[in-house]
Amino acid sequence: MLRPVAVGLDGSRESLAAADWAAREALRRGLPLRLVHAWEGGITPDESELPELEAPRYWARRILRGAMDQLNERYPQVYLSGDQIARPASDALVEAGDEAELLVLGSRAFSGFGGFMAGSVALMTVAHATRPVVLVRADQTLEDEHTPDAEGRPSARTPYRAVVVGVDPAHPAEELLAFAFESATLRAAPLRVVHAWRLPYVPAALEAKARREVRQAAQRTLEAVLAPWREKYPAVEVTTVVEEGRPAQLLLDATRDAGLLAVGRKVRPARVGMHTGPVAHAVMHHVRCPVAIVPHE
Numbered sequence: 001m002l003r004p005v006a007v008g009l010d011g012s013r014e015s016l017a018a019a020d021w022a023a024r025e026a027l028r029r030g031l032p033l034r035l036v037h038a039w040e041g042g043i044t045p046d047e048s049e050l051p052e053l054e055a056p057r058y059w060a061r062r063i064l065r066g067a068m069d070q071l072n073e074r075y076p077q078v079y080l081s082g083d084q085i086a087r088p089a090s091d092a093l094v095e096a097g098d099e100a101e102l103l104v105l106g107s108r109a110f111s112g113f114g115g116f117m118a119g120s121v122a123l124m125t126v127a128h129a130t131r132p133v134v135l136v137r138a139d140q141t142l143e144d145e146h147t148p149d150a151e152g153r154p155s156a157r158t159p160y161r162a163v164v165v166g167v168d169p170a171h172p173a174e175e176l177l178a179f180a181f182e183s184a185t186l187r188a189a190p191l192r193v194v195h196a197w198r199l200p201y202v203p204a205a206l207e208a209k210a211r212r213e214v215r216q217a218a219q220r221t222l223e224a225v226l227a228p229w230r231e232k233y234p235a236v237e238v239t240t241v242v243e244e245g246r247p248a249q250l251l252l253d254a255t256r257d258a259g260l261l262a263v264g265r266k267v268r269p270a271r272v273g274m275h276t277g278p279v280a281h282a283v284m285h286h287v288r289c290p291v292a293i294v295p296h297e
């Protein structure tokens with residue numbers, strides 16, 4: 001059975017942009033699309049007859065049906081399904097993500113009735129999901145995935161923008177590299193691999209030599225990590241960015257013209273708290289293109 005691309009809906013502009021992006025990703029992957037809306041009243045909208053729930057019931061149904069109608073019109077080739085789940089939003093999204101190939105959420109959505117992104121729900125979902133989670137901002141469009149045309153105007157007919165992935169060669173994550181190379185392959189897009197290194201303390205007189213040696217060692221180590229992936233995906237054009245600095249800042253710089261960023265998140269055994277890691281946390285808040293957080297061992 002094919003795992004779907006799942007997307008969380010709360011009626012916000014961000015979640016609708018996420019649904020659009022998810023539909024295009026489902027097309028690229030040849031997968032069905034599942035829309036998920038969480039009903040936090042504890043029972044399904046159809047089961048309650050309380051008059052005070054009439055308005056929330058109406059909006060809950062409208063959010064899901066409206067999104068499905070819109071996506072059916074825009075992407076008739078995608079097989080769609082929609083579910084309202086009577087559970088707290090973070091629990092519903094984590095469960096939906098576990099059953100999906102990837103989960104897509106709107107980033108920085110406002111809080112409406114049952115809003116997924118109110119407070120810490122988005123972070124909680126990312127922290128506990130076992131499959132990749134992609135965060136999409138409200139202003140993302142189809143044209144943003146592609147390079148500008150010859151006149152510098154937005155276009156949906158030009159090649160895809162680069163996929164960027166942040167890699168630590170000392171702890172390479174198979175899941176992260178597989179996601180990045182597959183995403184680049186699906187888009188026929190170049191892959192930009194970013195690695196940040198830090199110079200350990202050395203006496204000032206030796207800094208220049210040490211910096212040169214550390215940079216060269218970092219480049220060699222990264223190339224060794226990438227070698228089997230280059231062989232497995234020979235059609236992917238791979239470039240590397242190996243620079244001294246903070247990982248989050250280097251990724252922010254590397255994604256200014258990118259279509260997708262992928263970073264890893266180490267899976268923790270305890271399902272408590274919101275441990276996303278400092279790099280993932282930083283790029284989730286500051287990178288403008290869609291950000292994929294890929295869990296790994």
